[in-house]
Amino acid sequence: MSIACDTCPVRDSAACAVLSEEERRALAKAGSTRRLTRGEVLFAAGDEDTACATLVSGALKVSSYDADGNERILALIHPSGFIGEMFSPFAEHDVIALSDSQLCVFARRDMDAALDAYPKLARALLRRSQEDLHQARNLLALGAGRSASEQVGALLLALAQAASDSPCHPRQQFDLPMTRGEMASMLGLTIETVSRALGSLEKEGAIRRNGTRGIELVDPARMETGG
Amino acid sequence: MSIACDTCPVRDSAACAVLSEEERRALAKAGSTRRLTRGEVLFAAGDEDTACATLVSGALKVSSYDADGNERILALIHPSGFIGEMFSPFAEHDVIALSDSQLCVFARRDMDAALDAYPKLARALLRRSQEDLHQARNLLALGAGRSASEQVGALLLALAQAASDSPCHPRQQFDLPMTRGEMASMLGLTIETVSRALGSLEKEGAIRRNGTRGIELVDPARMETGG
DNA sequence: CGCCTGTTTGATCAGAGTCAAAAAGTGTGG
């Protein structure tokens, strides 16, 4: 099924943006759109019918689970992000919708052919992959030495950044795209600790809360010296 | 200065292995070899004269530093690994030799041209980049929920894996390529905790130690249920 | 309204951090 590239909200920022109109149309023929509701699984770890996708709207999480079944969130995927195994014979991690999402999905075989046909595309994906790598490493660095409150503060900053339209200024008011439990499993903390951290950040005036999900950044600098 | 690809120990496993003899020779003309001794800095965070390199022998670490100057190791690079910024205008993290190392270095401009000239190379680098991404995420997952001893055990397993010639069996006897402090900063622990963890792993018969650096895996299964 | 899920708050506990000092390696020059 063909995709409406003309009205695609990420047509200028996704990997396929490097293609010409004609090339893009050809690629779109091979792809199909898919909608997910919150909690739906896009890929499950171990899947062998590997595919890949560009996220058009919504948000995804990449998760793994420890021996006791506790989730650990390894990455968030935002619109225009690319996800999926191009080389491993099976999916390494679960990919699940954090909110209702819309994707542009390709069979691996077709994406493989596209890589051969359009060298520009391979380069664009390489670029994305390296950015993802930096994100993953930044998430690693985020945990280093910092206290629980500092970690939560840093996560809020990152989420504010992701919620922003402009590429370098965070939004000062936004809604959390995830539950406390999901924040906890991104940081390796517990729900209670995250909740307390948000409480103390608010008490010392770094943020203001609006209901359970609404966040307003009041004094971002103060979050990095968290109590 | 041209490189002796004919005798290169990673000629079949590095990214350039996908090139033909002739293509490889042409690429080698643009590269130069470099030797580093333990502790030498290959790239420093913020560097603008970005370059990239394939590691021929030895080992590298990718590090960042928190506000107090404490190191956090984000990744290890092993022979045939590729390192360097291809797209970011400056280096994001420090890259430092863990042991005496030998590299094959390319100016970004030349590597860029090579990507255009040899689409196969772009694909090979994409593959490597995705593998690095998985490594980084696995390192993230490694910290989840586990106790200090379990984390140290898992790190030993990963290092045994890396020290092995065969791609899927860990070596049961090997030398640690890093100090206790470096192990600690990979895991976000302290030197003392790492030392104690090694002590208890030995006491309960999971490993045997040979001097400060020598490790023998006795009962790998037991490490994952660490005490 | 009552049920269910998600969040907050409180009290207690344990694992890892910190500070301090002894022990084991490593390298140097006599």
Next chain:
DNA sequence: CCACACTTTTTGACTCTGATCAAACAGGCG
């Protein structure tokens, strides 16, 4: 080869942050 200085590792005693257990609270939705 040994004596010495220096670094790295180990061990010990104590502290503190964040996990755990438990219960109250808030919001959605049938």
